[in-house]
Structure formats: structure tokens, C-alpha cells
Amino acid sequence: MTAAYDLFLHELGATGREYGDGFSIGNLLQLTPQERERTRQALIECIRRGEARALKPLTVVAPGPDTVTxxxxxxxxxxxxxxxxxxxxxxxxxxxxxxxxxxxxxxxxxxxxxxxxxxxxxxxxxxxxxxxxxxxxxxxxxxxxxxxxxxxxxxxxxxxxxxxxxxxxxxxxxxxxxxxxxxxxxxxxxxxxxxxxxxxxxxxxxxxxxxxxx
Structure with a gap:
């Protein structure tokens, strides 16, 4: 795994004030294609749980028609x-x-x-x-x-x-x-x-x- 994906996983499990800080957008641009797909799936799960912080990063890692839908x-x-x-x-x-x-x-x-x-x-x-x-x-x-x-x-x-x-x-x-x-x-x-x-x-x-x- 890349350092970018490690950071995403850390932010994914964040709590308290760090949770409120959301996800590092610049970091998401450094993910490999395989990591982007895993990240996309994780963000969609966050959205299904009603996590507002996941919406912005989803538009970065997966800006295609499926996200628009x-x-x-x-x-x-x-x-x-x-x-x-x-x-x-x-x-x-x-x-x-x-x-x-x-x-x-x-x-x-x-x-x-x-x-x-x-x-x-x-x-x-x-x-x-x-x-x-x-x-x-x-x-x-x-x-x-x-x-x-x-x-x-x-x-x-x-x-x-x-x-x-x-x-x-x-x-x-x-x-x-x-x-x-x-x-x-x-x-x-x-x-x-x-x-x-x-x-x-x-x-x-x-x-x-x-x-x-x-």
C-alpha cells in the first residue's frame, strides 16, 4: 500500500476533532488506480451511513457517471x-x-x-x-x-x-x-x-x- 492509502485509512477511522477535519483532498490524488477503487467503495459506505465528510472526496476519486447518479x-x-x-x-x-x-x-x-x-x-x-x-x-x-x-x-x-x-x-x-x-x-x-x-x-x-x- 502507498503512504497515500495508509493516510486515507487513518482518516477513515478517525474520531473526534480529527473526524471533523475530513479527508485530505491532495492525498487522494496520489492513490493508485486499485487504491482509488477501494477508496471509492469505502466512501460510498460512509455516505450510506450519512457521513457528510465523504461526499467531497468521492467527487475526487470517482468523478464519473456512477457518482453523478x-x-x-x-x-x-x-x-x-x-x-x-x-x-x-x-x-x-x-x-x-x-x-x-x-x-x-x-x-x-x-x-x-x-x-x-x-x-x-x-x-x-x-x-x-x-x-x-x-x-x-x-x-x-x-x-x-x-x-x-x-x-x-x-x-x-x-x-x-x-x-x-x-x-x-x-x-x-x-x-x-x-x-x-x-x-x-x-x-x-x-x-x-x-x-x-x-x-x-x-x-x-x-x-x-x-x-x-x-
Whole structure:
């Protein structure tokens, strides 16, 4: 077994805070084809047990039609209650990564600006950030920035849009520009906000996942 698969097995059996950290996405890209299949089977078992943490990695190790069919089935039978559960949000996010499912994107957009639970709201934003590059998730994030009722939510939406288009505060080469754009995106001046949106949306969205394969 490779070190990547050993780490997956360790994370699979994690408990407590480590369980909440989920699976290492970059690590999954290093699995051999045989390990990917075993990992896929293990993740599906996790999903059958209702483990929300398994949905994102499944879209990495098995992004094909079988996974899409599974996600569509889960989406159709999900409770989509108000407020939504984390599992439902992760199903919508996973579906948005692999398809241009407008109803899943609608769900994520509403969750991103209306949920009070920070964790679930973050999962919804993550779903919009990592949605397929051909989807309209960027336009939805821009709309979230305009419609968010409070400054914290606007800031989260603005940061998500910047990440989707390649700006990260952690990158020293982009830090100053990222901070300037972030400030403009949440500005009370519509002209400043719209100019920043135009600048960001002109850049292509980055295909997810954003880790460099070895």
C-alpha cells in the first residue's frame, strides 16, 4: 500500500476533532488506480451511513457517471429542510462540482446568505467556490455579495469569489491585490464594489481541486 492509502485509512477511522477535519483532498490524488477503487467503495459506505465528510472526496476519486447518479438520487431524496442539514448541503455541493444542476446551485446560494449556522453556511459557500467552471456559480457569489444582509456574510461571500478566481490572501505575490479587492467588494460604495466585481469576474474560475498533483 502507498503512504497515500495508509493516510486515507487513518482518516477513515478517525474520531473526534480529527473526524471533523475530513479527508485530505491532495492525498487522494496520489492513490493508485486499485487504491482509488477501494477508496471509492469505502466512501460510498460512509455516505450510506450519512457521513457528510465523504461526499467531497468521492467527487475526487470517482468523478464519473456512477457518482453523478448516486448524487442525483441522494439529492432527490434529501430532506432539504429549513434549516438544511449539513449532509444535504454537501450533497448539493458535490452535485454542483460534477454537473450544472441549477436546483442544487439555487439551494447553495440561498444557504450561503440565509443560514445562521457558520459551519453549514461555510459548506454552502465552499460548494459555490468549487462548482464546475462552466456553471454560473461566480455570478451567484456576486449576487450574494450584493444581497447579503450583514457585513460578515458579505465578507465571506467576497472571499469565496476571490478564491474561486485565483486570489488568495495566503499567496504573498497576490496578498496586497487580494486585500484591496476584498475591501472594495464589501464597500458601501456601489461603484467600488462593481468595479472590483468586474475585475474578478474577468479572470477565469479555477478548476477544483486546487492542489498540485505530484
Amino acid at each position: 448516486l448524487l442525483e438520487s441522494l439529492w432527490q431524496t434529501s430532506s432539504q429542510q429549513d434549516p438544511p442539514e449539513e449532509f444535504d448541503v454537501e450533497v448539493a455541493a458535490a452535485l454542483a462540482r460534477l454537473t450544472d444542476a441549477s436546483d442544487a446551485l439555487d439551494f447553495l446560494e440561498q444557504a450561503a446568505i440565509h443560514l445562521d449556522d457558520t459551519w453549514t453556511q461555510g459548506a454552502a459557500l465552499d460548494g459555490l467556490v468549487s462548482a464546475g467552471v462552466d456553471s454560473n456559480a461566480s455570478a451567484r457569489l456576486a449576487r450574494c455579495i450584493r444581497q447579503a444582509a450583514d457585513e460578515d456574510t458579505r465578507l465571506s461571500c467576497a472571499d469565496s469569489l476571490l478564491q474561486r478566481h485565483g486570489w488568495q490572501i495566503e499567496d504573498p505575490a497576490l496578498q496586497d491585490e487580494t486585500l484591496a479587492l476584498l475591501k472594495a467588494l464589501v464597500s458601501e460604495q456601489p461603484a467600488d464594489r462593481d468595479a472590483a466585481l468586474l475585475r474578478v469576474l474577468k479572470a477565469p474560475a479555477r478548476p477544483w481541486p486546487w492542489v498540485v498533483q505530484p
